[in-house]
Amino acid sequence: MTFEKILLRNVEIPNSEKIDVYLKRGGYQALRKALHEHTPDELVEMVKASGLRGRGGAGFPAGLKWSFMPKAADVTKYVCVNTDEGEPGTFKDRLLVERDPHSIIEGVAIAAYAVGAHRAFVYIRGEFFTGVKRWMKAIDDAYARGFLGANILGSGFDLDLSVHRGAGAYICGEETAMLESLEGKRGEPRLKPPYPAQVGLYARPTLVHNVETLACVPHIVLRGPEWFASIGTEDSTGPKIFCVSGDVNRPGNYELPLGTPLREIIYEHAGGIKEGRQLKAVIPGGASTPMLTAEHLDVPMAFETLHAIGTMLGTGGITVMDERVCIVSAALRLTRFFAHESCGKCTPCRVGTQRLVDTLQRIEDGRGQQGDIERLLSLCDGIAGHTFCPMGDAAVNPTLSSIKHFRHEYEVHIERHRCPMSS
Amino acid sequence: MSPEEQKQPTHPETPTAKQAQRSMLLTALYIAQAQYGHLNDEALQRVAERLGLPLSEVYSTASFYSLYRLKPVGRYVIQVCDGLSCHLAGGADTLVDYIRQKLGIRVGETTSDGLFTLQTVECVASCGTSPAVRVNDELYENMTPQKVDRLLDQLAGR
Numbered sequence A: 001m002t003f004e005k006i007l008l009r010n011v012e013i014p015n016s017e018k019i020d021v022y023l024k025r026g027g028y029q030a031l032r033k034a035l036h037e038h039t040p041d042e043l044v045e046m047v048k049a050s051g052l053r054g055r056g057g058a059g060f061p062a063g064l065k066w067s068f069m070p071k072a073a074d075v076t077k078y079v080c081v082n083t084d085e086g087e088p089g090t091f092k093d094r095l096l097v098e099r100d101p102h103s104i105i106e107g108v109a110i111a112a113y114a115v116g117a118h119r120a121f122v123y124i125r126g127e128f129f130t131g132v133k134r135w136m137k138a139i140d141d142a143y144a145r146g147f148l149g150a151n152i153l154g155s156g157f158d159l160d161l162s163v164h165r166g167a168g169a170y171i172c173g174e175e176t177a178m179l180e181s182l183e184g185k186r187g188e189p190r191l192k193p194p195y196p197a198q199v200g201l202y203a204r205p206t207l208v209h210n211v212e213t214l215a216c217v218p219h220i221v222l223r224g225p226e227w228f229a230s231i232g233t234e235d236s237t238g239p240k241i242f243c244v245s246g247d248v249n250r251p252g253n254y255e256l257p258l259g260t261p262l263r264e265i266i267y268e269h270a271g272g273i274k275e276g277r278q279l280k281a282v283i284p285g286g287a288s289t290p291m292l293t294a295e296h297l298d299v300p301m302a303f304e305t306l307h308a309i310g311t312m313l314g315t316g317g318i319t320v321m322d323e324r325v326c327i328v329s330a331a332l333r334l335t336r337f338f339a340h341e342s343c344g345k346c347t348p349c350r351v352g353t354q355r356l357v358d359t360l361q362r363i364e365d366g367r368g369q370q371g372d373i374e375r376l377l378s379l380c381d382g383i384a385g386h387t388f389c390p391m392g393d394a395a396v397n398p399t400l401s402s403i404k405h406f407r408h409e410y411e412v413h414i415e416r417h418r419c420p421m422s423s
Numbered sequence B: 001m002s003p004e005e006q007k008q009p010t011h012p013e014t015p016t017a018k019q020a021q022r023s024m025l026l027t028a029l030y031i032a033q034a035q036y037g038h039l040n041d042e043a044l045q046r047v048a049e050r051l052g053l054p055l056s057e058v059y060s061t062a063s064f065y066s067l068y069r070l071k072p073v074g075r076y077v078i079q080v081c082d083g084l085s086c087h088l089a090g091g092a093d094t095l096v097d098y099i100r101q102k103l104g105i106r107v108g109e110t111t112s113d114g115l116f117t118l119q120t121v122e123c124v125a126s127c128g129t130s131p132a133v134r135v136n137d138e139l140y141e142n143m144t145p146q147k148v149d150r151l152l153d154q155l156a157g158r
């Protein structure tokens, strides 16, 4: 099935990151329309009606978040663009920033106008060096053409946008940690509530969005919320970029309607498993989301359907593992990521993830002991729900879901004192 | 928050001068790192003085982020992605082993000529074009030992 590209419609065109190419492709018409034909309140209602949900991992309804921003005109408000993409298996935001930065700027400007913010910040991962350069150039050009700055397109609306470069810390993708980092501090999460829409950057109401979420906004304005809502499922509307990696023939970014079956994405779009091998496990939405097995391949990739089978849509980062993969070593590698990226603020996450890694490593190395599986489960119990930010819950998912689906493989490791997958 | 920070900013759209100054810290650390090669005591001290922050705060922030180097590194910092997707694509372990042997260093070490430092990093959002390797600010995708060979030779000016 072919699906008309919306978010990725520009990325393969030469020089798609340049403002002239973007304008030739109809760029900034949505901003013009938003500023001249709609009131801020109308735009909030349009985004609500579109059903757009956040693409950064949590899937929170965007319009609702916009409506939480205080209405008063004399309150300083901010918009922050989350370009901290670092969830293993996810590589869509980097593509959008490098190949279509103006579509994001257009989305930011519309969002800022809708919530009454005049100052917006891009927070970008320090590692995205090309991305930093593309953001800066695109912002400069948008200022030069009057899409940013004072009195945008003669509408009387002002907006300043600038780039802040992070410095290497996955946790800074969590929105409150990102705000701390924007303020020049250690990127340690803040307690929620209050949510950023109430108390955000410099203690002002702040709207935080993922890059892909913002890139949807111009299309909603131009083509209408009904059109957007007609794509996908009832609770998961619109197009979604699925990042497919791992043991598939054609890894890459595929834009498809939400609700597309996992099987179709892996076997039709990503070309199936390498050398015709069997699929063993698949992570549906980035390293934080519980893995699935071949049994689940018919699940529609939507927020509600994945939730119903005990996992999450997350970022839409699909990692495919074939029959040769040792599940303990996969869980180990994923958990090592969380242990490494724990910000250290709370003990269950800081210490717990390290103990998980140690135990998984022991099992993988053939030094596992009877009771280790129970030990892992009880460690997970002590972490999940007991941490300061959602990363603790995420960190236990590789271990919990791999034991749930492949407990036998753990047992074989322990009983035979070796990894059965390595020769 | 100090009473000064609680005061309304003069222009309602901008953070207070103090907040804005503090927000410069990450950028200032990048600049100092570029000037000094790594963030030694002198570099951190200078940043602290410039931004009017206690040295301890500057150090605490710098030590939080992995891109700030508190110790000297080689001219080229080779970072091999250790993430699951890169591993599945035959990266991570294979490439790390290969580079270790070729350069005769372990992960975290620098070659004796000061040219190369080897590190592993977590996912760099190139999972679809994995295995991925970063050298300083450049990203290299779909890497193989052969490509690593050529790259290292090129960097070493051989």
Ligand SMILES: Cc1cc2nc3c(=O)[nH]c(=O)nc-3n(C[C@H](O)[C@H](O)[C@H](O)COP(=O)(O)O)c2cc1C
Binding pocket: A053, A054, A055, A056, A057, A058, A059, A060, A062, A082, A083, A084, A085, A086, A087, A170, A171, A172, A173, A174, A175, A176, A208, A209, A210, A211, A213, A214, A389, A390, A391
């Ligand atoms: C540990 C952790 C890491 C996160 N990393 C990112 C990230 O890299 N990019 C992102 O957009 N959201 C990330 N999020 C989600 C953000 O906290 C936030 O929900 C999101 O930026 C809101 O935007 P959205 O509503 O458009 O999705 C992360 C959350 C957690 C708990």
Ligand code: SF4
Binding pocket: A171, A189, A341, A342, A343, A344, A345, A346, A347, A349, A350, A387, A388, A389, A390, A391, A392
């Ligand atoms: S759960 Fe982990 S990442 Fe989150 S605050 Fe605690 S230590 Fe930091």
Ligand code: FES
Binding pocket: A088, A089, A090, B081, B082, B083, B084, B085, B086, B087, B122, B123, B124, B125, B126, B127, B130, B132
């Ligand atoms: S896992 Fe290596 S780039 Fe994502």
